[in-house]
Amino acid sequence: xxxxxRSIAAVTITAALAATALSSxxxxxxxxxxxxxxxxxxxxxxxxxxxxxxxxxxSGFEKKYPGTTxxxxxxAGENWGTYYANVATTMAAGxxxxxxxxxxxxxxFVTKNNLIVPINDYLKNDPEAKAIQADIAPGLINGFxxxxxxxxxxxxxxxMVIYYNTDVFKEAGLPAPSADWTxxxxxxxAAKLTKDxxxxxxxxxxxxxxxxxxxxxxxxxxxxxxxxNLTDKSVCKATADTxxxxxxxxxxxxxxxxxxxxxxxxxxxVFTRFQNGSIAxxxxxxxxxxxxxxAGFKSFDIQLYPKGDTxxxxxxGAGYPILKSSKNPDLAWKFQKFTVSEDVQKQVVGTPDAPGxxxxxxxxxxxxxxxxGTLPKNSQLFYDxxxxxxxxxxxxxxxxxxxxxxxxLRYTQLIxxxxxxxxxxxxxxxxxxxxxVSCN
Numbered sequence: 001x002x003x004x005x006r007s008i009a010a011v012t013i014t015a016a017l018a019a020t021a022l023s024s025x026x027x028x029x030x031x032x033x034x035x036x037x038x039x040x041x042x043x044x045x046x047x048x049x050x051x052x053x054x055x056x057x058x059s060g061f062e063k064k065y066p067g068t069t070x071x072x073x074x075x076a077g078e079n080w081g082t083y084y085a086n087v088a089t090t091m092a093a094g095x096x097x098x099x100x101x102x103x104x105x106x107x108x109f110v111t112k113n114n115l116i117v118p119i120n121d122y123l124k125n126d127p128e129a130k131a132i133q134a135d136i137a138p139g140l141i142n143g144f145x146x147x148x149x150x151x152x153x154x155x156x157x158x159x160m161v162i163y164y165n166t167d168v169f170k171e172a173g174l175p176a177p178s179a180d181w182t183x184x185x186x187x188x189x190a191a192k193l194t195k196d197x198x199x200x201x202x203x204x205x206x207x208x209x210x211x212x213x214x215x216x217x218x219x220x221x222x223x224x225x226x227x228x229n230l231t232d233k234s235v236c237k238a239t240a241d242t243x244x245x246x247x248x249x250x251x252x253x254x255x256x257x258x259x260x261x262x263x264x265x266x267x268x269x270v271f272t273r274f275q276n277g278s279i280a281x282x283x284x285x286x287x288x289x290x291x292x293x294x295a296g297f298k299s300f301d302i303q304l305y306p307k308g309d310t311x312x313x314x315x316x317g318a319g320y321p322i323l324k325s326s327k328n329p330d331l332a333w334k335f336q337k338f339t340v341s342e343d344v345q346k347q348v349v350g351t352p353d354a355p356g357x358x359x360x361x362x363x364x365x366x367x368x369x370x371x372x373g374t375l376p377k378n379s380q381l382f383y384d385x386x387x388x389x390x391x392x393x394x395x396x397x398x399x400x401x402x403x404x405x406x407x408x409l410r411y412t413q414l415i416x417x418x419x420x421x422x423x424x425x426x427x428x429x430x431x432x433x434x435x436x437v438s439c440n
Contacts, residue, residue, distance in 0.1 A: 035067030037328050039335055041320065042090065042097040044083040045074035054101075056347075061338050068331065073097055081402020084109045091115075096325035098332040102152065104143055104316035105397040108235055110323075111146040112399045112439070117322040118149035122333050132340055135362045137383070139391040140317060146394075155339035156348050156358030157317030158285025159385050160221040160305060163376075167299040168193060168205070168280045177303045179381075183225075183251060186306035190260045193280035203259055208281045209273075210252070212264035212416075215396075215408055216316060217284045222248035224392040225308035230408065231396040231437050238433035240408070241426045248308070250422050253415060263416050274300070285315075286382060287357035289375055301376045304385060312392045313385045317361070350374060359383060398437045407432050 039061075043054045051074065058070035075090060077083025080103050087100055102110060110116045123129045132153065133141065144151045164177060172193050181189075190207025197204045211217045215230075223229060228244025231237060239245065255261040265273075271288060273279040275297045283305065292300065304311070320339055322332040338344065345365040350356035355374045359382045360366040369379040398404050411429035414420040420428065 034065045034331055034334070037067075037331050038069045038071065039098045039326075039328060039331055040071045040073055040096070041335070042073040042075050042087050042100040044080065044101055045076050050074070057339060057344070060344065061335055064338060065331075065334065070335070079402055079405075080105050081400075081405065085402070088113065088115075091323075091325060096327070097323055098326035098328060099320040099322055099335060101318060101320055103318050104154075104395050105401045107144050107146050107151045108397055109399045109401065110321055111149060111151060115321075115323055115325075116149075116151055117324055117326065117329055117332075119152065119322065119333065119336070120148075120150050123150060126333075126337075128337065132337065132362075135364050136340070137363060137386045139313070139315065139386045139393065140361055142393050143315065143317060143391070143395065144319060152319035152321035153336055153340050154317030154319045154361045155344070156356075157315055157361060157386075158287060158358055159313050159315035159382060160217060160283050160285060161302040161381060161385065162281055162283055162305055163274065163288060163300055163302055164281045165274060165277060165279075165299055166301055168277055172280075176301065179304045181303075181306045183306050183308050187251075187255065187260065190255065190281065191258070194260050203262075205278050205280060206262050207260045208255065209261050209270055209279050210264050210283055211267045211270060212413060213266045213409065215405055216314070217267065217282075218264065218409075219248060219252065219412060220392070220396075221283055221305045221314045222252060222308070224312040224314050225305055225310060226251075227309045229392065229396050230433075231394075231398060233394065234439065235394050235396060235398050236437065236439035238430055238437040240411075240433055241430040244309075246422060246426060249412065249415060249426060251308075253422055256416060264413075286359050289355050290357040293353070293355055293375060298375055302378050302381055304381065304389075311389060313389050314392045314395070315386055316395055318358075363387065396437075400436050404433065404436050407436060 041054065041058065043050060045051065054072050058072055061070055062068055073095065075083055075086050077086050084106050123133060140154045140157060141150060144154055169176065174189060174192060177189060193207035194203045195205040196202065223245050226244040226248040228242055228248065230240055230245065232239055256263060270279060270282050271291050274282055275292065275295065320336050322329050322336065326332045340361050342365060345360040345362045348356040348358050348360040349365060349369050349372060352373045363383060366383040408429065411425050415422055415425035
């Protein structure tokens with residue numbers, strides 16, 4: 001099963017952690033308007049972690065509001081796209097969840113299919129919501145806004161940064177990269193990090209690679225920093241063959257041709273090769289630390305993507321929008337607020353031994369990542385990247401996201417595999433995407 005790396009399917013907490021942290025929530029917050037009421041929450045059942053995370057949220061909410069009952073509806077799916085389709089099927093069969101978990105890719109889907117209750121009025125009229133908004137980067141609100149309708153508050157998110165192996169940099173005699181590095185400087189650094197130890201003409205260590213099985217940690221940061229996108233601002237028209245996309249894909253293809261980068265590979269392989277030193281740099285969000293630290297690997301840090309014609313932070317998140325099928329939308333709003341409460345958000349940070357794999361949405365909680373000692377050392381960069389830099393909005397996630405993503409990956413793999421030129425591959429991609437990226 002493919003669990004997208006773009007967004008985490010819930011706040012990354014275990015039931016045990018949640019029980020400890022959330023037990024401090026006072027039962028005095030309960031009142032007659034919530035007692036005896038129920039909520040049903042649909043979530044993507046990608047594996048055991050999804051069940052534990054959502055059970056922890058449900059349990060914590062019930063403790064905060066005694067007398068309420070939260071029932072969970074696990075929904076299967078090979079990826080986010082099929083999960084969304086399966087939720088729609090579940091609803092058509094007569095089940096009526098109050099909330100459903102989505103990633104940023106699902107914002108268009110739930111809005112265009114008229115499934116959600118926008119939270120604009122709640123954000124405007126709820127005094128508590130005003131304080132929450134003030135502690136959340138505007139980009140995280142904008143990223144879940146479609147046609148001026150705010151779909152949900154994000155309870156966890158990830159942005160794309162460059163991971164670099166500090167031991168490999170030290171061995172090569174290179175300083176840590178700076179936040180203002182350029183594409184040319186990045187390529188020069190990657191070339192210096194590339195090493196052919198046995199002289200057979202094939203590097204035993206490459207300077208950089210990227211994921212072959214996802215767009216988010218693949219081509220998107222490069223496309224964004226070339227000033228482009230894969231769709232127009234309305235997410236109704238494909239723009240895969242524009243000069244900006246061509247420039248980004250050409251840059252990546254050139255690194256393969258120069259043997260600075262191998263052909264892209266699945267993210268799991270990237271992790272393995274980064275830890276053993278045969279890959280010096282790659283792009284991802286916060287989630288790699290969930291693999292690195294339990295394995296005892298700590299020789300890494302992060303930096304912004306290099307600047308091209310511009311710099312834009314590429315990010316995505318997850319949240320629980322209120323569905324029109326909800327019989328208790330006000331209680332559902334309380335649940336959504338609960339997912340961004342301080343206690344829950346602290347569990348997103350985690351501990352040095354058990355770090356979370358998302359970034360907290362609350363700025364004040366995200367600031368504690370460095371003080372509690374979770375790696376990487378440059379952890380403040382995660383929130384700074386969305387608080388202090390422009391963001392790619394909208395993320396190119398049309399309603400038919402699953403079909404769209406597989407199409408983009410198919411054609412980029414042909415390009416990076418040497419079977420198509422950049423020009424011909426992107427032209428073919430554009431033609432294939434036109435009926436998929438459509439709002440007609």
